[in-house]
Amino acid sequence: MERGTPDGPVAKSALAGRIPLAVVVVDGAGLVSHWSVGARRLFGYAKEEAVGRPAGDLLPVHGALPEDREPHGAYDDGLGPDLETSLDGRISYPAAGRARLTEPEPGGTRADVLWWAYPLVGPGPERLLVLAADATRLTAPERPEWPERPEESEASGDLGREQVERIAPGFALHTDFPGADELAGRLPEILPSMSVDESSRIVAQILELGYPVLEFSQHDRVPVTPDWGVARRAERKARKERAERAAARGVPPSAYAAGADGDGDDDGEDIEYAAVRERLEFLNEVSGRIGSSLDLSHTIVEVSRAVVPRFTDVAGTYLREQVVAGEGFPEGPPDETTLWHRVAVEHTDEPGRWDDVVPVGESMPFPAHTPFFQCMTSGDPVLVPRITEEMGNAIASQFEKRDIRPLINHRSMLVVPLKARNVVLGFMILLRHKERPVFNDMDRVTGAELAARAGLVLDNARMYTYQESVADTLQDSMLPHIEPRMSGCDIATRYLPGTLLGRVGGDWFDSVKLPGSRTALVVGDVMGHGLNSAAMMGQLRTAVQTMAALDLPPEQLLRNLDDLAQRLGEHYLATCLYAVYDPIAGELHLANAGHIPPVLVRAEDGRSELLDLPTGAPIGVGGVPFESVRVRVAPGDRLLMCTDGLVEVRGEDIGVGLATLTESAAHPAASMDEACDTIIRALNTGGGRKDDVALLMARLNGIAAESVAHWRLAVDPSEVGRARELVREQLRAWSLDALGDSAELLVSELVTNVVRHSRSTRVDLRLVHAGALLCEVEDDDHTLPTLLSAGPDGEFGRGLRVVSTLAKEWGTSRTNSGKTVWFELSLPRR
Template identity: 70%
Template sequence: MDRGSERDTAPGRGAGDTAAGRIPLAVIVVDRDGLVSHWSSGARRLFGVGRQDAVGRPAADLLPVTGALPDHLQGGSTPDAGPAAYHGEPNGADAHGSSPDDELGPDLEASLGGGTSYATAGRARLCPPRRTPDDGDRADGERLDVLWWAYPLIGPGPARLLVLAADATRLREERGHDDESAERVAPGFARHTELPAFDELERRLPEILPNMGPGLSGRIVSQILELGYPILEFSQCERVPVTPYWGVPRRPGRVPADAAGIVVSRQRTAPVTAVPAGAEQDLEYAAVRERLEFLNEVSSRIGSSLDLGETIREVTSAAVPRFADFAGTHLRAAVLAGEGFPDGPPDASTVMFRVWVEHNDEPGRWDDTVPVGEAFAFPEHTPFYQCMVTGEPVLIPRVTDEMGDRISGQFEKRDLRPLINGRSLLIVPLKARNVVLGFMVLIRRPDRPAFDDMDRTTGAELAARAGLVLDNARMYTYQENVADTLQDSMLPQVAPRTAGCDVATRYLPGTRLGRIGGDWFDTIKLPGSRTALVVGDVMGHGLNSAAMMGQLRTAVQTMAAMQTPPAQLLRNLDDLARRLGDNYLATCLYAVYDPIRGEVTLANAGHIPPVLVRAEDGSSELLELPTGAPIGVGGVPFEAARVRVSPGDRLVLCTDGLVEVRGSDIGEGLAALCESAAHPAASMDDACDTIIRALNTRGGRKDDVALLMARLNGIPADHVAEWRLDAEPREVGRARRLVREQLRAWGLPEAVETAELLVSEVVTNAVRHAEGDRVGLKVVRTDALLFEVTDDAPDLPDMIAAGPLDESGRGLRVVSRLAREWGASATGHRKTVWFEQAVTGSR
C-alpha cells in the first residue's frame, strides 16, 4: 500500500488507486427503546449470539456502541454480564465519530432521545463467552477486535439506530500484520462522492439488511449516504470504502473472503490472499440463508390483499431493487379479466397483458417501449415465448449485441436493444396448478452481478409463490364477478316512471361475504293505473340468500299481477316460504299506490317502516303500520293500512342495512333517515344520493342497502274518463264514439284511429263473453293512454292461432301488434283486459 501523505492526495485520489474493501458485515437495527429489532446472520457469526437470543435484548448488552445510545440506555454489561461484554473505548473517531477532515451530511435531529444526531464509529475489544461453531478458527477466550459504525435513523417506524460491525483481527491477518502497531486501522466516514463505486454499498447493503423490505432498507441506505460513507483508514494515509460481501464468486480468478475476513488489494495488480479452508462452505451457507430470508420476506409481503390489481403490484415490486433492477409482469387475458381458470397451455396466439412494471432506472426510460396495459402475443423464437410455452425459467447471463438484435427484430416498431443489450435477463413463469398464468421478466444492469444458477432457483421460487398468490386473487375476482352477476340478475330494472308515480332506486352491496346478499326492491305495474312498491330483505348473506331472494321476488310479482291485496299477498308469501324450507326467513314491505284515489295501501312483514315526506310543508314521518312477523315464521296475521297522500308526496322504503349499525340504536338511524329524506332536492336521484351520503358515512355498516323512493304525483280527475256499457253488440260502436270524443277533447286527434280499432276489438270480446249485463270502459291519460275493459267473466283471454277461414281469434293479435303493452288480470269473479297506447309528444 502506498504510504503517501493524505494531505498530498486530492479527495478520492488515494481511494481511486485501490480496490474497494470487501468485508462481511454484521448488521444490527436498534429500536427506540434501545432493544435489538433486527440481527443479521453476520452478527450471529461475529458476536456468537443467535437471532432468537438477540432480538428483544438491550443493545448495550450485546454491542460496543458507546456514544451512540442515549445515556439512559447505556447500561452496558460488566465483563461477565453478557455474551459479548464491552471492554475499552471507541478508537479512531472524535466525539461525533469523525476525524476533523471528515465532512458529513446535514445535521439530523437526535432520534434516540438524548443520543447523538451524527454517525459514530469506534473500535472495541469484546470477550465472547464461549467458542461456537460459527467462530471459525478463533480459540476459546480469544478477544474480538471489533470495528463498528453506528447511524441514527429518522422517519416513521420503530428503527432508530443502524449498527455495522466487522472483525479487525482477521483484517490484520489478511493484510499480513499480526502486530497491531504495524499498521493502524480505524473506522471512519467520508462523503460518498469522494469514493469510486460509491453506489455499490447502496446496492448491496439492502441484500443483507435482516428481514427488511425494499422501502425500509432504501430509506436506511439513503440516510447512511447522507451521514457519511463507512470507510477503513489505514495508517492515516489511505481510506478504503467498505463494501458488504455476500456469497462465493463463481468465476475463476476471483478470490472469496471468509466469514470473518476482508479482501483488500493494495494495488489493482497486487496478488490477493488465499481463502482459509472451510470458508467457501460458510459463505455458501450465508448466501443461501440470505436468499431464504429474501423469499420469506417476499412471501410475507405479497398476498396481503385479494384484489387482483393490488396483488400484481405487490408481486412485481417485491423483486426491485433487491433482486433485480427491472421487473415486468405479464398475464394471460383470461386471468386478468377474471373469466375463470385458463384452459390448456399458452401458444403463439395467446394474448398477454403487461400489467405492471417496476424499475430503478431514470424515469421514463421504459415507459415508451414497454408501456403498462399493452396486450399482444409474443413472437416465437424469443426467450419470452420459450418461458411461456415450456413453463420453465429462461436465463441469459448477458444479452449480447447479436442476441439483442435477434430479440428486438421479433417486435415490430420497437427497439428493445438499449434496454436489454449487455444486461442480465431472467424470465420466470407464473404458474398455478401446473398451468402457466403468465411470466415475469427480470433484468439486471451491466454494473451488477449477472444472474446465475442460484438466482434462477431463487427467481423460480419467487415466481412459484407469486403464481399461487395471483391464482388466489384470480379465483376471488372470478367468484366476486359471479356473485355480482347473480346479484345484478336478481335485481329488477325499475322503470323511472309509471302512471302517476316517479321512482328512483339505489342498491349498495355489503362489505362482507362476497358483496352479495338478499336485499331487493321492485315496482310492479297493476291494473287501474296502480303501482306496487316492494322492498324486502332475506336473512343472511351469500349465494343462498340471493337465491332465496330471487324465489320470493318472483312469487311477489306473480301474486301482484293477480291483484292480490297486500295483506293476503304477505300471507301467501309466508306460506310459500315455509313450504320451501325452514331457513326461509325474510322481511317485506308491500305497498300499492292508487294515483286516482290518492291513497297508498301498505302491509308489513317485520320490516322497518317507510318514511312519508309531505309536499305541502316538507315534513317527514315514519308511518305507523301494523308490524307482522317476518316471512317464514308462520301463524301470525298480517294487516293492511291505508294512508291518504297528496300529489308531490314522497314515499321512502329501505332495508335495515341503511339505518342499522352494530353497537348503535336503530332509532338513531331512523331519525337520521327522516331528516335526510326531508331535505330538498332537485331530482329524485339527487334525493336518493342525499340519503345515501347522510347515512352511509356511519361507521360499521356491513349489510346490503336497498333504497326505493317514489314521488306520488297522482292523476288529475280530468285525465280520467270512465263509462258503463251494456253487454250488447251495439255498445261497441258507442264505445268507439266515446273514445273518439274524449281523445279529441284532450287534444290527441292523431291517436283516435288506433284507439278506436283497439277499443273495438277488446270491447267486442267482453260483450261476447261477458256473463253479466255490464261492461266497464276506462281511459287514463298519463305519459301514455291506458285503456281498461272490465267484465264479469273470470276466465282470462287467450291468444289463439286463427286460420284463413276462421271468423274469430284475431282480436288479441291486433292488440298485441298495435299496443305498446297489454295484459289481463282477474280479481274474484271479474277480469280486466288493459292495453297502453303510446302518444306522440306526450310527457
C-alpha cells in the same frame, strides 16, 4: 472459501483481511463536498485540495458522473458502466465498476480500484456517495499494516487474502440487518463534516440500495462487511480473537491461516452462509412487500416493484388474458395460440424508454422457439446469460413495427413462471443491464422461489377478483333496474352491501306495474347473509312479481308468499313490506310481514311519520294471518321503505335509528337521489352498521282528474262505434290527435271482444294520460282472453294479435268483479 474450476469446486482456505474504504460525497453541481482519509490515501489528494473540485477530475467512477474527465492518473482497463446520467438525483440504482489507476510520477505504483456509487435523493445538496477500495490488497502476499492512530481509521471490510483470478464489485442487497443502528451512529465518523440529519438521510438510502460486495468466484459473493454496518457472525469474531492470541504467542500468520487451530474451513462456511443469507433475506423482504392487497392490479404492481432494482433492472409481467378478464381457461399447458396480456413493466431506464415499444395493456402470443414459450410450457425458469444478436432478432420479430433490440440485446435474461397449484398463470421477464453480473444458477433458484411466492399471491388475488365479480353479477341480476318514473310516481333506490367480503345478501326492493295506473312497491329482507340468503331472496322476489301481476290484494299476496316459503324450506325466514299505490284514487294499500314500518312525508307541511301498520309475522313462520290498511295520500307526498340494516345498530335501541330515519326523511332535497343520499349519510351506514341496506323512496305525484276519462258502455255491437268516437274526441281534447288512428283501432278490437265473446252485463272504458296513453276495458266476466294464431281463412284470433303488434305494452288481469284488458301507447315526441 470455494473457488470454482471446470471440474468442480475446490476447497481453499483464506485469512480474513481488512482493506480501507475511501468515502467521497459529490453534490448536485458535480463537485466534491466530502473527502475522507481513505480517499486521500487511495487517490493522493488531501482533503483541502479535493473539496470543491469537479469529481470527474479526481475519481475513476466512469458513467456515474455527468462527464468523465481524465484525472491525475490513467485508467487502463475495465471502466465501469455507462449510466449516461447526471447528478440531479435521477440515478435510480447503484452502480459499481473497476479501474486501474497509474500514478503520474515516475515509478508510481499501480492501483486496482474497485468503486461503488450510490445515488442520493432528498432535500440536501448531496447527490452521489462513492465508496472505493484498492483491490491490490486482496492479492498482496502479506496482510496490510493498519495505522495505529484512531483518527486515520476508516470503514473497512473483511476480505479473503488468497490469490484470486477475477475480482468484480457488486451490491449485496441487505436491509434491516442487525447493526443498522450502529451504522447510523458511526456515519459522522466516516463523513466528519456532515450534520446528523444529513448522515441519517444518506444512511437510510444506503440501507435501501444495498452494501458493497466483492464477487471473486463463479458462485459466491463475499460481503465487504463494513465495520460500521453489517453484523458479523459470532464465529468470525471468535476466530479474530484466536488469531490475535496466536500472534501474541509468536505463531506466524501463515501457519494460522493454514488452519493451525482447525479454523481453516470456517471462512468457506462463512462465505456460503453469507451468499445464502443474502438471498433468503431478499426473498423474505419481497414476501413482506407483496400481498398487502387482494386487488389484482395492485398486487401486480407490488410484485414488479419488489424486484426492481434489487434483483433486476427490468421486470415485465405477463398474465393469461383470461386471468386479467376474471375468466376461467382450459386445462393443460398453454400453446402458441394463448394470448398473454402485458400487465406491468417496471424498469430503471429513463422515463418513457419502454412505454412506446412494450406498452402495458397489449396482448400477444409467443411462438414455440422463444424462451418465453419454453418457460410457460415447462413451468420452469429459463436462464439466458446474454441475449445474442440472433436471439434478439427472433424476439424482436414478435413486435410489429417496433424495434425492441436496443432494449434487450446483450442483456442477461431470466424468465420465471408465475404459477399456483401447478397452473401457469403468467411469467415475468427479468433483464439486467450489461454492466451488472449476469444471472447465474443461484439467481435462477432465487427467481423460481420469488415467482412461486408471487404466483400464489397473484392466484389469491385472481380468485378473490373472480369471486367478487361473481358476487356482483349475482347481486346485480337479482336486484331489479327500476324505472325512475312510473305511472303517477317517481322512484329512487339504494343498495349497500353489509361487508366488503360478503357482497351478496338477502335484501331486495322492487316495483311492479299494475292495471289502473297503479304501482306495487316492495321491500324485503331474507334473514342471514351470503349466497343462501341471496338465492332465497331471488325466489321470493320472483314469486312477488308473479303474484303482483295477478293483482292480488296485499294481505293475500303475503299469505301466498308465506305458504311458498314453507314449501321451500323451514329454515328460511324473511320480512316483507308490500304497498300498492293508486295515483287516481290517491291511496296507499299496505300489508306488513314482520318488517320495519315505512315513513310517510307529507308534502303539505313537511311532517314525517312512521305509518302504524299491523306488524304481522315474518314470511316462513306459517299459520299467521296478515292484515292490510289503506292510507290516504296527496300529490307530492313521499313514501320511504327500507330494511333494518339502515336503522339497526348492535347495542343500540332500534327506536333511535327509526327516529333518525324519520327526521332525516323530512329534510328537503333538490332531487330524489339527493334525498336518499341525505338519509344514508344521516344514519352512518359505513360506521357500526354491518347488515345490508335496501332503500326505496317513492314520490307520490298522483294523476289529476282532468287526465282521466271514464265511460260505461252497454254490451251491444253498436257501442263499438260509440267507443271509437269517444276516444277520438278525448284525444283531440288532450292534443293527442297523432294517436287517434291507433287508439281507435285498438279500443274497437277490445270492445268487440267483450261484446262477442264474454258473458258480461257491462263494459267500462277508461283512458289515462300520464306519461303514456293508457286504455283499459273492464267487464264482469272472469275469463281471460288469450292470444291465438289465426289461419288464412279463420274468422277469429286476429284482435289481440293487432293489439300485441301496435301497442307499446298490453296485458290482462282479474279483478274482484271480473277482468281488465289494457294497452299502452307511447306519447308522440314534441
